[in-house]
Amino acid sequence: MLKTTFTLITKTDLTHDVYELTYSCPDLVRDPPKPGQYVMFQLAPGLNRSYSLASFTLTTFTLVIKRVEEGKGSYIICDAEMGQVFSGMLPLGHFVLRDTPVSKCFIGTGTGFAPLYCQMLGCIELWLIQSHTAFVFGVRTLVDVFYADEIQMIGTQFVHFQYVPYLSREDKPDFQKGYVIDWITAENIADYVEFYLCGSPIMVKSAREKLEALGIANERVFWEQY
Numbered sequence: 001m002l003k004t005t006f007t008l009i010t011k012t013d014l015t016h017d018v019y020e021l022t023y024s025c026p027d028l029v030r031d032p033p034k035p036g037q038y039v040m041f042q043l044a045p046g047l048n049r050s051y052s053l054a055s056f057t058l059t060t061f062t063l064v065i066k067r068v069e070e071g072k073g074s075y076i077i078c079d080a081e082m083g084q085v086f087s088g089m090l091p092l093g094h095f096v097l098r099d100t101p102v103s104k105c106f107i108g109t110g111t112g113f114a115p116l117y118c119q120m121l122g123c124i125e126l127w128l129i130q131s132h133t134a135f136v137f138g139v140r141t142l143v144d145v146f147y148a149d150e151i152q153m154i155g156t157q158f159v160h161f162q163y164v165p166y167l168s169r170e171d172k173p174d175f176q177k178g179y180v181i182d183w184i185t186a187e188n189i190a191d192y193v194e195f196y197l198c199g200s201p202i203m204v205k206s207a208r209e210k211l212e213a214l215g216i217a218n219e220r221v222f223w224e225q226y
């Protein structure tokens with residue numbers, strides 16, 4: 001784990017309140033992250049905030065952050081100017097991709113996107129592309145959707161891939177209406193060995209309970225909630 005500094009080098013609006021932010025961090029080469037790990041920003045004394053890496057290289061990392069209007073930390077990060085330097089620690093966390101040649105199912109909502117996306121990139125990097133892979137991801141409405149093209153493009157690199165996008169509050173073509181939890185049925189999960197879950201505590205709890213009720217052993221389920 002590194003205690004270091006990193007500099008904002010690009011910022012892109014993905015939706016009305018979600019931003020893609022890339023940081024230069026030359027130190028990263030000394031302790032490369034694993035897909036699914038996170039960085040902790042030390043914004044001020046007593047104000048630390050953690051963000052999962054959505055992707056990384058040897059010297060940069062990219063985050064996908066929702067700017068919480070009434071929040072104390074996310075707005076400082078999302079409103080930063082290019083070149084702003086932050087202090088923090090990384091890589092942190094145990095919600096990491098398993099280097100196993102088995103089918104993997106990624107299920108998430110909202111800001112839970114980042115680690116799951118990073119883990120999918122990790123599958124390609126580690127050549128874990130022969131087995132079935134699913135990305136089941138939900139947001140509230142069409143204006144909240146981001147990275148749909150990127151997910152489709154990554155999907156073409158897997159032999160068997162399915163992207164199942166959900167909208168919980170709108171009925172739109174090409175989207176399932178409802179919650180990602182609805183997708184967890186005996187039929188839908190039959191092809192998958194490992195399950196990676198990330199989203200709100202209630203989403204993760206419901207998904208774990210449903211998987212357990214369908215006979216999936218705890219050892220096959222990995223999760224992070226926030």
Ligand SMILES: Cc1cc2nc3c(=O)[nH]c(=O)nc-3n(C[C@H](O)[C@H](O)[C@H](O)COP(=O)(O)OP(=O)(O)OC[C@H]3O[C@@H](n4cnc5c(N)ncnc54)[C@H](O)[C@@H]3O)c2cc1C
Nearest residue numbers: 049050051052064065066068070071072073074111114226
């Ligand atoms: C390991 C880990 C990884 C994380 N990765 C990401 C990530 O990749 N992207 C990301 O955006 N966040 C991520 N988070 C959440 C992040 O750390 C902050 O909690 C979040 O940005 C809110 O911080 P804040 O200071 O703006 O709000 P706070 O001051 O902490 O909260 C203010 C109010 O906003 C509410 N609130 C907090 N989060 C949300 C939300 N998402 N939507 C609506 N209301 C909210 C709180 O309940 C509270 O009432 C992660 C958290 C952890 C622990």
